[in-house]
Amino acid sequence: xxxxxxxxxxxxxxxxxxxxxGFGGIGAARKLKDADVDVVLVDAHxxxxxxxxxxxxxxxxxxxxxxGHPLRDLFHDQPNARVxxxxxxxxxxxxxxxxxxxxxxxxxxxxxxxxGARVEFFGVEGAAEHAFPLYTLADALRLRRHVxxxxxxxxxxxxxxxxxALNVVVVGGxxxxxxxxxxxxxxxxxxxxxxxxxxxxxxxxxxxxxxxxEIFSMFKTKLRRYATKELExxxxxxxxxxxxxxxxxxxxxxxxxxxxxxxxLVWGAGLHGNPLAESxxxxxxxxxxxxxxxxxxxxxxxxxxxxGDVAWIASGKQPPLPQLGGVALQSGEQAGExxxxxxEGKETVPFGYFDKGTMATIGRFSAVMQGPHGxxxxxxxxxxxxxxxxxxxxxxxxxxxxxxxxxxxxxFTHERPARISVRTEETSEREVAT
Amino acid sequence: xxxxxxxxxxxxxxxxxxxxxGFGGIGAARKLKDADVDVVLVDAHxxxxxxxxxxxxxxxxxxxxxxGHPLRDLFHDQPNARVxxxxxxxxxxxxxxxxxxxxxxxxxxxxxxxxGARVEFFGVEGAAEHAFPLYTLADALRLRRHVxxxxxxxxxxxxxxxxxALNVVVVGGxxxxxxxxxxxxxxxxxxxxxxxxxxxxxxxxxxxxxxxxEIFSMFKTKLRRYATKELExxxxxxxxxxxxxxxxxxxxxxxxxxxxxxxxLVWGAGLHGNPLAESxxxxxxxxxxxxxxxxxxxxxxxxxxxxGDVAWIASGKQPPLPQLGGVALQSGEQAGExxxxxxEGKETVPFGYFDKGTMATIGRFSAVMQGPHGxxxxxxxxxxxxxxxxxxxxxxxxxxxxxxxxxxxxxFTHERPARISVRTEETSEREVAT
Numbered sequence: 001x002x003x004x005x006x007x008x009x010x011x012x013x014x015x016x017x018x019x020x021x022g023f024g025g026i027g028a029a030r031k032l033k034d035a036d037v038d039v040v041l042v043d044a045h046x047x048x049x050x051x052x053x054x055x056x057x058x059x060x061x062x063x064x065x066x067x068g069h070p071l072r073d074l075f076h077d078q079p080n081a082r083v084x085x086x087x088x089x090x091x092x093x094x095x096x097x098x099x100x101x102x103x104x105x106x107x108x109x110x111x112x113x114x115x116g117a118r119v120e121f122f123g124v125e126g127a128a129e130h131a132f133p134l135y136t137l138a139d140a141l142r143l144r145r146h147v148x149x150x151x152x153x154x155x156x157x158x159x160x161x162x163x164x165a166l167n168v169v170v171v172g173g174x175x176x177x178x179x180x181x182x183x184x185x186x187x188x189x190x191x192x193x194x195x196x197x198x199x200x201x202x203x204x205x206x207x208x209x210x211x212x213x214e215i216f217s218m219f220k221t222k223l224r225r226y227a228t229k230e231l232e233x234x235x236x237x238x239x240x241x242x243x244x245x246x247x248x249x250x251x252x253x254x255x256x257x258x259x260x261x262x263x264x265l266v267w268g269a270g271l272h273g274n275p276l277a278e279s280x281x282x283x284x285x286x287x288x289x290x291x292x293x294x295x296x297x298x299x300x301x302x303x304x305x306x307x308g309d310v311a312w313i314a315s316g317k318q319p320p321l322p323q324l325g326g327v328a329l330q331s332g333e334q335a336g337e338x339x340x341x342x343x344e345g346k347e348t349v350p351f352g353y354f355d356k357g358t359m360a361t362i363g364r365f366s367a368v369m370q371g372p373h374g375x376x377x378x379x380x381x382x383x384x385x386x387x388x389x390x391x392x393x394x395x396x397x398x399x400x401x402x403x404x405x406x407x408x409x410x411x412f413t414h415e416r417p418a419r420i421s422v423r424t425e426e427t428s429e430r431e432v433a434t
Numbered sequence: 435x436x437x438x439x440x441x442x443x444x445x446x447x448x449x450x451x452x453x454x455x456g457f458g459g460i461g462a463a464r465k466l467k468d469a470d471v472d473v474v475l476v477d478a479h480x481x482x483x484x485x486x487x488x489x490x491x492x493x494x495x496x497x498x499x500x501x502g503h504p505l506r507d508l509f510h511d512q513p514n515a516r517v518x519x520x521x522x523x524x525x526x527x528x529x530x531x532x533x534x535x536x537x538x539x540x541x542x543x544x545x546x547x548x549x550g551a552r553v554e555f556f557g558v559e560g561a562a563e564h565a566f567p568l569y570t571l572a573d574a575l576r577l578r579r580h581v582x583x584x585x586x587x588x589x590x591x592x593x594x595x596x597x598x599a600l601n602v603v604v605v606g607g608x609x610x611x612x613x614x615x616x617x618x619x620x621x622x623x624x625x626x627x628x629x630x631x632x633x634x635x636x637x638x639x640x641x642x643x644x645x646x647x648e649i650f651s652m653f654k655t656k657l658r659r660y661a662t663k664e665l666e667x668x669x670x671x672x673x674x675x676x677x678x679x680x681x682x683x684x685x686x687x688x689x690x691x692x693x694x695x696x697x698x699l700v701w702g703a704g705l706h707g708n709p710l711a712e713s714x715x716x717x718x719x720x721x722x723x724x725x726x727x728x729x730x731x732x733x734x735x736x737x738x739x740x741x742g743d744v745a746w747i748a749s750g751k752q753p754p755l756p757q758l759g760g761v762a763l764q765s766g767e768q769a770g771e772x773x774x775x776x777x778e779g780k781e782t783v784p785f786g787y788f789d790k791g792t793m794a795t796i797g798r799f800s801a802v803m804q805g806p807h808g809x810x811x812x813x814x815x816x817x818x819x820x821x822x823x824x825x826x827x828x829x830x831x832x833x834x835x836x837x838x839x840x841x842x843x844x845x846f847t848h849e850r851p852a853r854i855s856v857r858t859e860e861t862s863e864r865e866v867a868t
Contacts, residue, residue, distance in 0.1 A: 046586060063499035072629040082632070085586040103590040152480060152519040156537040195506040198516070 013038050013080075016339055017098060017108035019088055019276075021048050021071045023325045024114035024308030024332035029081055030074075031336025035343055039081040040106060042098075046085045047071055049137045052325050055176065057140035058147075058266075059183035060191075068137045088115070091279040093301055110303050110339045113280065113290065114332055117309040117323065120270035120287065125246035131267040134176055143266065147184070150263055151192060154199045164261025166204035169252040171244050172269030173210030173217070175360040178227060180266050181208040182362035185234035207237045207260060209244055211269075216368070218322070218358060219376075223368040226378045230362040271323055273310040280304065285312035289320070294350035296335045302342075305335035313351065321353055330354065447472050447514075450773055451532060451542035453522055453710075455482050455505045457759045458548035458742030458766035463515055464508075465770025469777055473515040474540060476532075480519045481505055483571045486759050489610065491574035492581075492700075493617035494625075502571045522549070525713040527735055544737050544773045547714065547724065548766055551743040551757065554704035554721065559680035565701040568610055577700065581618070584697055585626060588633045598695025600638035603686040604702060605678050607644030607651070609794040611702030612661060615642040616796035618700070619668035641671045641694060643678055645703075650802070652756070652792060657802040660812045664796045705757055707744045714738065719746035723754070728784035730769045736776075739769035747785065755787055764788065 014037050018025045021043030032039050047068040056062040075081040086100040091111075099105045119135055121127035132143040150165050160166075166188070170181040185206045192201055208215065208231060215231075215238060216224045228238050243255045244265070253259045273288035282299050285291050289312035290298060296311070298304045308328035314320040321327045330353055338348035357375070361367040361383060369375075369382040448471050452459045455477030466473050481502040490496040509515040520534040525545070533539045553569055555561035566577040584599050594600075600622070604615040619640045626635055642649065642665060649665075649672060650658045662672050677689045678699070687693045707722035716733050719725050723746035724732060730745070732738045742762035748754040755761045764787055772782035791809070795801040795817060803809075803816040 046582060063497055065497035065499070070629075076628050084589060086590055100590075102587075148480060153536075155518060156520055194510045195504070 014109035014343055015040060015107065016110045016112065017106055018042070018112040018114060019091075019098065020112075020114035020116055020308070020310075021045070021083070022051070022114060022116050022308060023328035024116075024311075024335075025112065026074060027329045027332025028112045028114065028305075028307065028336035028339075029078070031333045032340055033078050033080070035080070035336075035340040037080060037110075037339070037343055039078070040084065040108075041071070041075075041081060042084045042086050042088065042100065042106070043071060044085070044087045045071075045137075047137070048074065051135070052175075054134050054137065054140040055180040055183055057137065058134060058143040058180065059187050060144060061183065064137055064141060067140070088276055091276055093279070093281055093304060096303070108303075110342070111305070112332070112335050112339070113277070113298075113304065113306045113310060114308045114328070115274035115276055115310050117271035117273050117288075118275070119267060120272040121267070122270055124244055126248055127244075127265070127267065130247045130249055131171070131265045133267045134180060135271070143264075146264060151196055151199065155196050158199055161200055161203050164205075164250065165263050166199075166201070167207070167260065167262035168205070168264040168266060169207045169209060169244070169247075169260055169262045170266040170268060171209050172267070173208065173212060173215030173240065174268060175216075175358075177208060177210070177266070177268030178215055178231065178362060179360055180268055181206055181236045182231055182234055182366070184266075185231070185236045186363045189235055205237060205260070205262070206235065207239060207262070209242050209254065210238070210240045211243045212240065214240055216360065219360075219368055219370050223370060223376055223378065227360070227362055227368055230366045234363050234366075271309060277306070277310055280306070285320070287312075292351075295338050295348035296331055296351050297338070297348065302348075305338065307331035307335045313353070324358075326356060327353055448543035448777055449474060449541065450544045450546065451476070451540055452546040452548060453477075453525075453532065454546075454548035454550055454742070454744075455479070455517070456485070456548060456550050456742060457762035458550075458745075458769075459546065460508060461763045461766025462546045462548065462739070462741065462770035462773070463512070465767045466774055467512050467514070469514070469770075469774040471514060471544075471773070471777055473512070474518065474542075475505070475509075475515060476518045476520050476522065476534065476540070477505060478519070478521045479505075479571075481571070482508065485569070486609075488568050488571065488574040489614040489617055491571065492568060492577040492614065493621050494578060495617065498571055498575060501574070522710055525710055527713070527715055527738060530737070542737075544776070545739065546766070546769050546773070547711070547732075547738065547740045547744060548742045548762070549708035549710055549744050551705035551707050551722075552709070553701060554706040555701070556704055558678055560682050561678075561699070561701065564681045564683055565605070565699045567701045568614060569705070577698075580698060585630055585633065589630050592633055595634055595637050598639075598684060599697050600633075600635070601641070601694065601696035602639070602698040602700060603641045603643060603678070603681075603694055603696045604700040605643050606701070606703030607642065607646060607649030607672075607674065608702060609650075609792075611642060611644070611700070612649055612665065612796060613794055614700050614702055615640055615670045616665055616668055616800070619665070619670045620797045623669055639671060639694070639696070640669065641673060641696070643676050643688065644672070644674045645677045646674065648674055650794065653794075653802055653804050654810060657804060657810055657812065661794070661796055661802055664800045668797050668800075705743060711740070711744055714740070719754070721746075726785075729772050729782035730765055730785050731772070731782065736782075739772065741765040741769045747787070758792075760790060761787060 016032055016037045016039050018028050018041040021041055025041055029039050029041050048071050050067045053067045057064050057067050071083050075083055086103040089101050090099040097105045097107045119133040133139050154161050154165055168184050170177050188201050188204055214224045216227050231238055244252055245255045246253045247265045250263055251259050252262050252265050277290045280298055290306035290310055291312045292306050296305045298306055309323040312320050334351040341348055355372050357371040359369045365380040365383045367382040369377040450466055450471045450473050452462050452475040455475055459475055463473050463475050482505050484501045487501045491498050491501050505517050509517055520537040523535050524533040531539045531541045553567040567573050588595050588599055602618050604611050622635050622638055648658045650661050665672055678686055679689045680687045681699045684697055685693050686696050686699050711718055711724045714732055724740035724744055725746045726740050730739045732740055743757040746754045768785040775782055789806050791805040793803045799814040799817045801816040803811040
């Protein structure tokens with residue numbers, strides 16, 4: 001088997017190869033800081049994305065530099081770790097090697113698969129071409145630019161408003177969908193009134209579509225009702241028991257037959273495990289997720305662990321754990337700890353998820369929080385708790401400081417830090433004297 | 435003549451049309467806040483760019499959201515002003531109308547031409563295709579991404595370092611060139627040593643090429659010498675009396691015949707006034723700049739004013755004022771004031787530039803400052819003065835706050851806020867169930 005290039009940190013020690021720099025991969029790598037191993041973390045990007053706040057980048061509440069943090073920063077203090085930016089092209093669990101685009105294959109002694117998911121459109125016609133998912137930082141920037149461009153167009157010619165240029169349909173009543181719908185409505189009804197005084201924003205619609213009987217199904221009834229009430233207060237039309245059937249660049253058609261003129265469809269519903277999971281040689285669970293043993297290793301491959309969105313983590317007949325940042329982080333840490341134990345000749349230990357509570361924000365000073373012991377909170381209290389928890393989760397003090405500045409300004413001065421759309425493909429127009 | 439759409443603020447008052455949202459355009463618009471006019475400012479982008487700090491975006495010292503500020507924010511408190519994002523396609527000074535791409539023409543009573551400049555490559559072979567200018571925010575982001583991608587490639591395969599993948603040639607010994615060369619060298623010799631422990635950065639070259647006998651010609655000899663010494667301390671090769679003859683994607687050839695393997699050529703030399711200046715019907719000065727009368731109006735067109743980089747502002751036999759932010763801001767303000775005077779039936783007054791001093795930074799705690807009364811400063815003192823002046827110039831308290839955070843962290847923790855490269859053209863990879 002090809003050993004590929006060394007990890008650069010002495011090839012004698014066992015190499016732990018971590019695929020993916022999200023919460024799962026970071027959690028695993030950090031837990032191995034003091035282990036006698038070489039940690040090699042590979043991600044397709046040079047940054048870690050703080051996914052829970054992507055909708056804030058999309059709606060200008062935070063600049064991308066606060067939500068995307070340089071991966072290499074996170075390992076300056078971890079001498080046994082190396083980071084590479086490369087795209088995985090294949091995993092060979094028999095040869096114990098992983099191949100990459102533009103980089104030599106890497107052999108591993110232990111593998112952590114933290115490759116996350118892709119957006120699942122459930123075959124909705126036109127969705128792959130026209131929907132705006134919110135799973136990556138690029139998604140958030142793309143949505144932000146798209147919305148800003150629609151408003152600039154409406155400013156140049158307000159008549160497009162009635163063609164639905166500013167209308168947004170959000171699919172999915174989970175946190176991504178609700179938080180996005182709330183933030184978009186707040187942006188529309190608040191700041192944009194000042195930014196675009198000649199655009200009749202009151203004629204711009206924000207519609208949230210949820211297939212189930214209620215939004216926020218993971219929350220208690222009281223919180224669901226509160227969230228619905230709050231969304232409607234912000235001018236969001238909440239459609240439950242409804243699904244999107246097809247979408248074009250300018251309209252969204254619902255299963256009920258209604259067509260909503262809208263140039264923007266935000267997709268907050270459905271993930272499918274990274275297709276590379278298929279190369280692990282086990283039968284995948286629903287949504288293309290990798291079934292895991294209690295210690296998060298893969299059946300028949302005690303040296304291979306699956307964590308985060310790509311993993312199917314369930315005990316007995318229980319439903320699997322949700323694809324949330326907290327689950328990814330904790331499962332990644334458990335995988336790292338179990339690898340450290342194996343290296344020391346110890347037994348692995350089973351993973352137990354500790355639910356620190358679920359929170360979602362609907363708008364400024366409007367949020368819901370459901371704590372571990374049945375505690376619930378709504379409104380400003382929950383909103384501040386939400387802010388505190390997310391600040392605490394942000395990777396570095398620097399980001400914390402920046403986020404504080406941004407949130408403070410956004411919260412109290414109604415200003416937004418990042419409301420610009422820079423096309424990087426466009427560069428200085430050039431005069432070439434000849 | 436077509437009146438086009440109204441400015442949205444009552445069409446009875448005289449309309450002042452300002453083309454360009456840089457320092458010149460902003461200065462003019464703000465001076466008209468209390469005038470009995472409708473101000474319409476049009477820029478091709480939805481943001482104002484703080485150009486003096488572009489090199490910091492390119493070298494990760496500041497995130498783009500600090501240097502690019504939403505134009506509309508600047509006018510929330512100015513009811514007589516409207517902002518539109520559109521590209522100017524033509525100026526008809528006889529009909530007193532301006533046409534735009536995707537927006538109806540606008541008639542004006544007074545016109546402020548603050549359209550800035552384009553990069554001038556002086557016919558250097560390959561420059562238009564391969565050089566990286568630093569005049570727009572998109573330029574800065576493009577250069578940042580390019581450099582980061584070269585380092586990621588070197589991390590995957592360190593052998594490319596000796597092919598010059600990391601080498602940078604900077605053209606121009608003025609502030610843009612010197613500040614860029616210094617910041618790139620500091621990034622290379624400092625942070626990247628931690629970020630890329632396996633890349634032999636000491637073999638990466640940063641070369642500054644200046645055609646004149648010395649860099650920083652606008653500064654006193656003492657300051658020039660200091661700057662050269664400092665650059666060399668940061669590992670920059672300073673080549674004076676040398677010019678670039680041609681450039682390819684991987685090499686730069688100098689007039690002396692020497693070829694430097696380098697994948698990056700930063701272009702800090704040469705501007706050419708926006709070509710739209712030609713439609714003003716006056717003979718342009720060197721560099722395609724619009725000659726102005728003492729009150730900054732255009733010969734024979736008392737209702738048309740030219741300010742900033744596109745204007746040739748010179749008194750008598752004096753050389754023209756340099757294309758600097760301070761000149762743009764002050765000339766814009768003067769144009770605004772003169773228009774306000776004309777509306778009130780008063781005489782215009784001639785423009786006098788007050789030189790508040792010129793500053794340039796070479797690296798952390800390394801800068802030069804030349805004050806109005808022959809005062810000069812170097813080193814940490816100048817560096818802090820520089821920081822203070824630029825903070826004071828930043829548009830809003832929010833930006834000031836963010837810049838403080840970023841500068842503090844960058845200066846004292848050696849962290850950088852924005853060291854990530856997000857391709858917005860790339861979005862969520864999609865799984866379409868069928």
